[in-house]
Amino acid sequence: MRPGAPELKGVQPMATDQSREFKIIGTRPIRPDGVEKVTGRAKYGADYALPGMLHGKVLRSPYAHARIKSIDVERARRLPGVKAIVTGADFPEVKGVMAQVGELIVNTHYLSLNVMAREKALYDGHAVAAVAAVSKHVAEEALELIEVDYEPLPPVMTAEEAMRPDAPVLLDELRTRLMAHRTDPGSLEGPDRPSNVPGHIRFERGDLAAGFAAADFVVEREFTTAAVHQGYIEPQNALAVYSADGHLTIYCSTQGAFNVRTLTASVLAIPEGNIRVVPAEIGGGFGGKTTIYLEPVAALLSKLSGRPVKMVMNRAEVLRATGPTSGTKARVKIGAQRGGKITAAEVWLAYEAGAFPGSPFAPGAMCTLAPYAIENLRIDSFDVVVNRPKVAAYRAPGSPASAFACECVLDELAEKCGIDPIEFRMRNAAHEGTPMPAGPPFKKIGFAETLEAVRRSAHYQTPLAGPYRGRGVASGFWFNGGLQSSAIVNIHSDGSVSVVTGSVDIGGTRAAQAMIVAEVLGVAVEDVRPVVGDTDSIGQTDVTGGSRTALATGMAVFEAAQDAIAQLTVRAAKLWDKKPHEVKFDGGVFRSVADDGQIITLRQLAGRLARTGGPVVGRATVNAGAVGAVGNAFATVCVDVEVDPDTAKVRILRATIAQDVGRALHPDYVEGQLQGAVAQGVGWALNEEYFYDQKGVLRNFGLLDYRMPTCLDLPMIDTILVETPNPNHPLGVRGVGEVGIVPPMAAVANAIYQAVGVRMFELPMSPPRLLRRIFENRNVTVEERASAAG
Amino acid sequence: MANKVIVETNINGDPVELLCEPRQSLLEVLRDVLELTGSKEGCLTGDCGACTVVIDGRPVCSCLMLGVEATGKNITTVEGLASGTSLHVLQQKFLEHASLQCGICTPGFLMSSKALLDRNPNPTEAEIRYALAGNLCRCTGYDKIVRAVTDAAAALAGRTRPAHGTVPSETASGMAGEMLAKGEAK
Secondary structure, eight states: TTTTOOOOOOTSSOOOOHHHOOOSTTTOOOTTHHHHHTTSSBBBBBOOOOOEEEEEEEOOSSSEEEEEEEEEEEHHTSSSSEEEEEGGSOOOOOOOOOOEEEEEEEEHHHHHHHHHSEEOOSSOOOEEEEEEEESSHHHHHHHHEEEEEEEEEEEEEHHHHSSTTOOOOOOOOOOOOOEESSSSEEEEOOOOOOOOEEEEEEEEEEHHHHHHHHHHHEEEEEEEEOOOOOOOSOOOOOEEEEOOOOEEEEEOOOOOOOHHHHHHHHHHOOOGEEEEEEEEOOOOOOOTTOSSSSSHHHHHHHHHHOOOEEEEOHHHHHHHSSSSSSOOOEEEEEEEOSSSEEEEEEEEEEEEEEEOOOOOOOHHHHHHTTTOOOSSEEEEEEEOOOOOOOOOOHHHHHHHHHHHHHHHHHHHHHHTTTOOHHHHHHTTOOOTTTTOTOOOOOOOOOHHHHHHHHHHHHHHHHOOOOOEEEEEEEEEEEEEEEEEEEEEEEETTTOEEEEEEEOOOOSSHHHHHHHHHHHHTTGGGEEEEEEEETTTTTTOOOOOOTOIIIIIIHHHHHHHHHHHHHHHHHHHHHHHTTTGGGGGEETEEEEEESSSOOOHHHHHHHHHHHHSSSEEEEEEEEEEEEESSEEEEEEEEEEEEEEEETOOOOEEEEEEEEOOSSSSSSHHHHHHHHHHOOOOOOOHHHHHHBOTTSSSSSSSOOOSSSSOOOOTSSEEEEEEOOOOOTTTTOOOOOOSSGGGSSHHHHHHHHHHHHHHHHOOEEOOOOOOHHHHHHHTTTTOHHHHHHHOOO | OEEEEEEEEEEEEEEEEEEETTOOBBHIIIIIISTTTTTSSSSSSSOOOOEEEEEETTTEEGGSOOOOOGEEEOEEEEEEEEESOOHHHHHHHHTTOOOOOOSSSHHHHHHHHHHHHHSSOOOOHHHHHHTTSSSSSSSOSSHHHHHHHHHHHHTTOOOOOOOOOOOOIIIIIIHHHHHHHHHHOE
8 A cells, every 4th residue: 555645445435634634725725727717818618719710500490399391401502601511411320328427317319319400300499400611600691591391390398288198299209217216227107108208216215194194284385497597608619620530629618528529429420539529618517518519510510521610609509409407397295293393295396308308307306305304205206308408417407496396395394383494404404324315325414514504604693674574594405426537647857746637627626636736745736737638638537517526536636646655655765775665755755764864855856756767647547436425415595585565576685505515625616616506596596597489489598588697686695614524535525516506496485485475386486476476465466456556 | 892891999008900891799800800819708699798898998798899890999808907927906806716717707807897996996895796797607606706806996995905705795784785775765
């Protein structure tokens, strides 16, 4: 074993450095990529350009559901400046293979159909053809010259409609399958006939009837949440160069370069080894950039034209055709005893997948009520195809909608029991050993600690005064992704260090990796240069997503630094003509174990590597395990709102989030994750939704009408970092990126109830919806109210 | 017949002569003609502010203006914010306060903030939030951005501000209170 290095093998419990004092971890250095990003020099996907480059644009279906009878591209082809055109006919048939992409599982057959429609267009915005031309304006003009003969079909826009037995069928081959767990292929459920419901998962334990019989109060409610978009500010982009030897290079912003390589290879039916993906800086992803859209299209256009082809979506394309998250329907029934103990819970969930199977219906079921110990439980969750864009991952995919439903019902139960909502949750809180809804027990978790942190916060301890004001709390759960990461630590001759990983940096992970290396090697963080490699310069590394990057890539980096020390120890021993075990390392200095005064700093030793055997390169790879096996995250959110009594506009007065972060590597960027998650949750709660018309055409495809929170809509967001070290991580780190988005919707709904006395069962809680509920509560309609005011 | 127009303008202190098509936006001219890719395209409809530049002292969405309209204007882009290798105080404070995560909105926020501080060197939290409401950030929740601008204003005025995490939350008493007071007053 390496001297001074704890053994680290996958997710086995290990002797860790969790209890030691850190010099660098927990401090707040300036991020190493910061200057590039504040000076405009950092290169994002759309900033790349190559000599001779063409510009590609996509023609998209104006119908939600239509048979494509023919496509005539001849007029477009004759437009001067047009160099290549592709349609579905140019793409190979791809067999359905299930590929794990971050937290979601992708069927490559449907991925191919989503990239370019074949026989049917399945949503407004579905790609049907693409053009490469000498400028984007010429490409856009060419799109108008392509003639597509559509036969419109009736669209199915909601899960409820799509689940009806007489609903129009989107995909003839789909059947309903009952699954026992997330990756179970499942068995046929019900009759062998086409269905819009490809997946049904059920978790069940205890005796529901007995549980409800033992309850003093039972609350049963139905909830609806609107589809919302991840809302990254940078649209999707890809620059592809197909070379004469069959090799393909793709520059793009993505959460996972290796995913782009795997998925593009499958859609184009070419070997993965022929593709190099160079990840650009990425302008936000939130899960939405874990899959591919433009990459294979740009590649084919490049192959046909022999020129580099760059494609960049506009905002309307992003909203119409890239993955939002599911709109959902939920029915929740929960019983509790007067003293606050939950006796039974029954949850029914339906998630709209968009046009192809693959909504986060399984994680939605795995997460809802996970913060609580409930003996009698049944959760059913359904995957439902509808004529909307195929959903993509969005921050804690699946959990926010199911948590919204259950956390609102818990608030009602707490009120009926006459118990403070935090205390109510505390009395039912899951601890180490409590089984999750899917069965396995939690390891060490810090959920109760997040409740306690909010209870003790200045926010919660300060009474909220004034009319139309209310306070609400809610909690949430999400997994930590494990998966694969690789890292290389190069020791340079001047004693500086570079660390190469395959994890693109969306929110400061370069800083975290540099800090881990500096901590282990005992060097200054400024002497560590983090680099994000392309798919040929580093080993397999899964997505920056699933709350896994600081965690799992951090493990690989930690190990690679330990590996470098082990090699350096051998070099120091060689200098002193000793055995490696006679040399110890601490705080950047190698010493002889014997008291003979032999001592050399890492920096000095780095200058002598040529003489002692050549460069030192530390390396490590990890498979940190299945999603959720490596760690779990909990958060509790408290918000104060004020409701305008005339317009029902809700203002967030104050917001606090407490989250179990395990150990904060760089607290600024941990806080930033929590604050950003709350902000997205507030948008989901109050404003954001997709508006489709009767024909299934999206009407709000711009950022004026798809309204995300601005800084005028939000207060400061206070964070409380609860540190319950993750027993599966050498530094105690937990993934922090996602769980913060789970509680805010219910917290806002519960606050609105306190403010104006109405329970909201629908997201977003926009002024028209809330006003209607307020008037319903007073037994007047909006119209009567208007005429009375009139 | 030529399709392009000659435009004479001033960008980041330098006189610039360029050729562009009349249909090209200023953003497209900056990015594709002049290779100044620091200004970002997020929406092309003036809703996200990622393309914000300062023109004659005012923040402008460069996607909403044509390149030919730049004639005779003084334009500052994010590339012109620093002086040589000395960062502008706003850039420095954005780094110190960790005000960026992915960084795509950062150039726009910096330019809107510069325009604000140039005309109002001592803004309140509400004034900062109002001035930056045309810029969307999806990563940060704006908290650390507002703190950085507050701190930059203080630094420009020679005042000292406490370091990380100790800038008090102005939420309850500050911005919301201020706005509510205004609302209640009328």
